[in-house]
Amino acid sequence: MQPYLVVVLCIISSSKADINNKYFPESFQFGAAGAAYQIEGGWNEDGKGESIWDHFLHYNNPTSKVIDGTNGDVACDSYHNWQEDVDNLKKLGVKLYRLSISWTRILPDGTPYQVNQEGIDYYVNLFKALKQNGIEPVVTLYHWDLPQHLSDFGGFLNPQLADYFAAYARICFENFGPYVKYWMTINEPTSTCGMGYSMGLYAPGYTLIDGGMYQCAYVTLLAHAKAWHVYNDEFRAQQGGKVALGLVCSAQMPLDPNNPKDQEAAERSHLMGCASFGNPVFVGNWPQVMIDRIAAKSKEANYPFTRLPVFTQEEIDLIKGTSDFLPLNYYSSSLVEYIDELVGFPPNAWFDISVVTSANKSWPQAASPWLTSYPEGLRIILNRLNKDYNPSEFIITENGWSDTGELDDQGRITYIQAHMSAILDSILEDGVNVTGYTVWSLMDSFEWTAGYTEKFGLIKVDFDDPQRTRTWKSSAKYYQNVIATRCLLNQCE
Numbered sequence: 001m002q003p004y005l006v007v008v009l010c011i012i013s014s015s016k017a018d019i020n021n022k023y024f025p026e027s028f029q030f031g032a033a034g035a036a037y038q039i040e041g042g043w044n045e046d047g048k049g050e051s052i053w054d055h056f057l058h059y060n061n062p063t064s065k066v067i068d069g070t071n072g073d074v075a076c077d078s079y080h081n082w083q084e085d086v087d088n089l090k091k092l093g094v095k096l097y098r099l100s101i102s103w104t105r106i107l108p109d110g111t112p113y114q115v116n117q118e119g120i121d122y123y124v125n126l127f128k129a130l131k132q133n134g135i136e137p138v139v140t141l142y143h144w145d146l147p148q149h150l151s152d153f154g155g156f157l158n159p160q161l162a163d164y165f166a167a168y169a170r171i172c173f174e175n176f177g178p179y180v181k182y183w184m185t186i187n188e189p190t191s192t193c194g195m196g197y198s199m200g201l202y203a204p205g206y207t208l209i210d211g212g213m214y215q216c217a218y219v220t221l222l223a224h225a226k227a228w229h230v231y232n233d234e235f236r237a238q239q240g241g242k243v244a245l246g247l248v249c250s251a252q253m254p255l256d257p258n259n260p261k262d263q264e265a266a267e268r269s270h271l272m273g274c275a276s277f278g279n280p281v282f283v284g285n286w287p288q289v290m291i292d293r294i295a296a297k298s299k300e301a302n303y304p305f306t307r308l309p310v311f312t313q314e315e316i317d318l319i320k321g322t323s324d325f326l327p328l329n330y331y332s333s334s335l336v337e338y339i340d341e342l343v344g345f346p347p348n349a350w351f352d353i354s355v356v357t358s359a360n361k362s363w364p365q366a367a368s369p370w371l372t373s374y375p376e377g378l379r380i381i382l383n384r385l386n387k388d389y390n391p392s393e394f395i396i397t398e399n400g401w402s403d404t405g406e407l408d409d410q411g412r413i414t415y416i417q418a419h420m421s422a423i424l425d426s427i428l429e430d431g432v433n434v435t436g437y438t439v440w441s442l443m444d445s446f447e448w449t450a451g452y453t454e455k456f457g458l459i460k461v462d463f464d465d466p467q468r469t470r471t472w473k474s475s476a477k478y479y480q481n482v483i484a485t486r487c488l489l490n491q492c493e
């Protein structure tokens with residue numbers, strides 16, 4: 001045997017030895033996840049209106065926005081193949097299926113003026129089928145596919161969007177509430193505000209680098225809070241579900257753990273990232289360091305006001321306490337290095353934070369450039385959020401690994417096994433109440449700017465086949481076995 005092979009095998013077996021060999025608690029629920037634009041297709045069928053992603057990818061040169069020039073017009077065609085999706089979920093043995101509702105399937109122009117019954121029927125049929133198979137839907141109201149009409153109104157830059165969103169949420173609660181116990185209002189606002197309104201890489205494609213992201217964050221928080229209050233005031237007593245904002249967070253660790261400057265930079269990176277949405281919802285208001293730094297940087301750049309919208313006390317109170325659980329998306333973590341303050345014009349969020357982040361070179365690299373594997377980071381961030389926010393319950397609503405689509409996807413197995421192990425450590429050793437896990441993703445799907453080049457699915461979808469044939473990968477079989485045995489290894493104790 002080649003010496004390097006021996007080394008590789010030792011690494012694999014020693015890492016397996018770190019896998020938690022206890023059983024998952026009886027109450028823990030395994031699941032899988034996906035999102036409307038990424039899987040449904042049927043983009044203009046049965047009365048569905050145009051979303052910003054439809055618009056973004058129909059009216060621009062496709063390869064300028066998405067690496068392979070593709071879009072979600074058909075995707076996995078789950079609009080037609082949903083029964084097969086339910087069959088696969090049932091076969092896997094999951095108890096949770098996280099999906100999102102396409103706003104423009106329900107309200108074609110986004111306004112409550114006209115409700116599209118065919119859109120309502122699609123989801124009701126899906127929810128009924130899930131329930132009949134003992135699967136609880138975890139429903140995201142907004143996974144990035146804003147109605148184009150509302151984007152023309154200013155989208156997440158216009159505070160009135162919060163009222164439109166609350167009206168849409170009410171219609172969803174009315175029609176789907178009887179089937180749904182877990183609602184997520186908005187998925188990963190850090191991603192959609194940053195990529196959509198500041199970097200311009202996601203729809204609607206704005207490059208408002210000085211303040212688009214903050215205005216979007218402000219409107220997002222108002223929209224989320226108003227939807228939560230609609231549920232709380234009008235539906236909770238009868239429906240008894242939970243509503244929360246979906247966060248994406250990771251461990252921000254000092255590059256040099258002993259360097260106080262790196263420690264401070266790492267803390268700042270956490271507070272101006274994950275906590276920029278976590279604090280308003282769980283604590284009230286933006287983190288103070290964010291308020292102070294953006295005010296100072298705005299002043300330096302000759303703004304006679306701060307670029308971070310200032311909440312009124314009434315708004316702080318409206319938003320605070322509006323999360324009934326903590327849906328957490330976790331993929332990878334960062335090492336954070338202190339640097340001198342970045343200055344330049346125009347000012348922007350990057351300069352406002354002024355840190356450099358990187359991945360440790362020893363962390364395995366996925367097909368997505370931004371994704372490396374550091375399972376311990378999940379445990380670290382869970383502990384942090386548990387301490388700061390003390391939510392009644394965590395669900396890991398996204399976690400997964402991308403490759404180029406191989407059926408024998410050992411990399412995905414290694415990643416999800418290690419991350420589920422970290423979750424088990426958190427539950428059993430740290431006393432963190434994680435009640436569920438919905439792996440990203442059930443099937444290969446449209447991966448935004450990466451098109452169909454990065455595959456996250458447990459199940460392969462043949463995008464060249466009009467039938468969009470689904471094929472189980474090795475990871476699906478592994479996950480099926482974990483669910484059946486509630487154990488990550490061949491044997492548990």
Ligand code: GBH
Nearest residue numbers: 035187188191248331369370398447449456
């Ligand atoms: C998730 O975001 C999304 O919620 C989900 O829809 C998606 O399918 C999944 O990731 C996998 O991609 O283009 O280099 O600037 C995870 C957090 C934030 C990761 C935005 C990618 C853009 C990186 N994402 N980020 S880059």
